[in-house]
Amino acid sequence: MGRTIGVVLKSYPRLSETFIAQEILELQRAGFDLELISLRHPTDKAQHPIHREITAPVHYLPEYLHEEPLRVLSALYACLSKPGFAPALSAFLRDLMRDFSRNRIRRFGQGLVIAAENAPRLAFLYAHFIHTPASATRYGAIIAGLPWAVSAHAKDIWTTPAWDLREKLHECRWCVTCTRGGRDELASHASNPDKVALVYHGIDLARFPATSTHSVRDGSDPHDPLRLLTVGRAVAKKGIDTILEALALLPQELHWQWTHIGGGPLKADLVEQAARLAIADRCRFLGALPQAEVLETYRDSDLFILPCRVDETGDRDGLPNVIVEAQSQALAVISTPISGVPELI
Missing domain, CATH: 3.40.50.2000 (Glycogen Phosphorylase B;)
Structure with a gap:
């Protein structure tokens, strides 16, 4: 031994x-x-x-x-x-x-x-x-x-x-x-x-140092739209289809751009859904990215969205680390009261 x-x-x-x-x-x-x-x-x-x-x-x-x-x-x-x-x-x-x-x-x-x-x-x-x-x-x-x-x-x-x-x-x-x-x-x-x-996971703050710059975008400028971000695999429990449905309901006078980072089996379905909802020109699907690029995108965003849910198999998130990462960069977060999310928000 x-x-x-x-x-x-x-x-x-x-x-x-x-x-x-x-x-x-x-x-x-x-x-x-x-x-x-x-x-x-x-x-x-x-x-x-x-x-x-x-x-x-x-x-x-x-x-x-x-x-x-x-x-x-x-x-x-x-x-x-x-x-x-x-x-x-x-x-x-x-x-x-x-x-x-x-x-x-x-x-x-x-x-x-x-x-x-x-x-x-x-x-x-x-x-x-x-x-x-x-x-x-x-x-x-x-x-x-x-x-x-x-x-x-x-x-x-x-x-x-x-x-x-x-x-x-x-x-x-x-x-x-x-x-x-x-x-x-x-x-x-x-x-x-x-x-x-x-035992909470936490994150290494040396890899996610706090930023001192904050956006003043409010969605009124068509040349500098509000930047919305979701990071997570394209799977049912992340609720990304719900995000797209919600974005399609936003008023036309609000200028926004939504970015998704992450791979996953439902990505093609989500791209098709965005096109069907006539919001594809405001949605970016970047796939999986290295951590340094993810950090840069956090810092360049105004709002983080992740509407977690329980899928039909019973699968659900624990406490998504991406929410911890987003909050470390002073991003406001919209999520749902699933599993450990209320322990953080």
């Missing part, structure tokens, strides 16, 4: 998860030895500067077991003789009876690889997100006989079955989450509610 902490992530690096990168960097600065273990390769082509400051090695697990069968079989062979294999297999089979899915099988296979390849160097496992990363972490920890903990965030809390939450919270050493509502929900499933702690 080593001295290193294995940090298990769904994907790394990821532009939309700067809060995770910031935590990893601060752990690194505090002197912890880290090894990053990612369930899949990144889909983002760009990186933030903070990712280049993180020096911990990154190990990628087989995302789909059939793509690396020899690696998975080798891990299985290495784990068969471990005392924790039988308890882990028993836990997996119980889980599979309640969640008979390829996803569940993948997590056990990834847990095997964690136990065989990573665990000999590790003293502790720490998962970000209590759904799939915690599942792989849990199986790997049982096999290797390692303690483990988890940081829960938003979607993972509200879309994970109650039985899965109960068992993970019973077995992990501790769990942290970033909103009071999330903490209360997790604590309600925990045999020991004291295991669940509220």
Whole structure:
């Protein structure tokens, strides 16, 4: 057993998860030895500067077991003789009876690889997100006989079955989450509610220094319109379609320009919606941008809008870091009373 902490992530690096990168960097600065273990390769082509400051090695697990069968079989062979294999297999089979899915099988296979390849160097496992990363972490920890903990965030809390939450919270050493509502929900499933702690993410103010300049735009000048901003992935829980509907209702004499920063599967639908509402000439969809460009856009804006909501799957935000970032730049924020938003506004 080593001295290193294995940090298990769904994907790394990821532009939309700067809060995770910031935590990893601060752990690194505090002197912890880290090894990053990612369930899949990144889909983002760009990186933030903070990712280049993180020096911990990154190990990628087989995302789909059939793509690396020899690696998975080798891990299985290495784990068969471990005392924790039988308890882990028993836990997996119980889980599979309640969640008979390829996803569940993948997590056990990834847990095997964690136990065989990573665990000999590790003293502790720490998962970000209590759904799939915690599942792989849990199986790997049982096999290797390692303690483990988890940081829960938003979607993972509200879309994970109650039985899965109960068992993970019973077995992990501790769990942290970033909103009071999330903490209360997790604590309600925990045999020991004291295991669940509220820890806000915060931001590094060195990366978001306060600005002393403030706009005086009021929407009366057609040559210098009011600048409205939304930062966030184009997914249902962000409520961006609601923004477009609201913008279309603004009086014609009010001059404004709205900018969206972020990728996501609904982006094309939103572009089409803006055209249908006849406001496309006032809307900019910039896609995902590096953090420095996002900061510059915050500073050049007058109002930040993010009408978070609960989507049809139960997914919702926790406490969106983009709201914290916007407020750090003295931007007024319009949002909705979802999850942790009222804890900040």
